[in-house]
Amino acid sequence: MSVKLTTRQVGDVTVIDAAGRITLGEGSSTFRDTIKDMTGKGQKKILLNLADVSYIDSSGIGELVSGFTTVSNAGGSLKLLNLTKRIHDLLQITKLYTIFEVFDDEAKGLASFN
């Protein structure tokens, strides 16, 4: 299964609920296109919920970083919510834990934008 992205608006924050696998090919391009579409529409406060992402390869990690850069360059911020242990470990190995703001609680993640 490739990744499925569902978006919902909570105040001025866009929450992306991701599910499935973010790997080289369709999964990573779907994520990239969604982020570009959002920043094009002026949605610059993005909380990415990874609770149901079962797998992310190094290409998918690269897409997370690219999304972070795209949103930051547009004057906004992309933050992460509900990392699985495996994704948490990958962000530690790659030192990306120092780049991303990460939340385990959606309310706290939403509040951090204001």
Add this chain to the structure above:
Amino acid sequence: MNSADNPVVVSVDQYLESNLENVDASEERAVRLARETGFSEDDCYQLGYAVREALVNAIVHGNRYSANKRVHFKLSRTSESIHVLIEDEGNGFLPGDQADPLAQENLLSQSGRGIMIIRAFVDEFVIEKTASGGTRVAMKKTLPPGT
């Protein structure tokens, strides 16, 4: 224990076409073999992850999806370890050719993290250029003591 006591059994020895469709199946075979050997689910995941990353490197960066080039994929096991060999027909690549993905100035790079993750997920990792100019990756994951 010498090799006569713990023989190496070859499970997979294939020459794959250079397309990504082969990656999922190869990863699954590695995970299945790890499971049969007695690895934990986390270790199976890590071995599968390492196989995926190395195969993608071979197909995308080594053979550049060429229909005329193959990737040699070999999986073997002993009673306590899994051995993986992945060899492409590209132009050769060594990690020293690559910028350090953990350097502060490279943290926001979109690519370049695969080999670092492989190193974290297997117990032995060797990458070298082949006599014909491609890249050979050899990996080993060993069962934890007492397993």
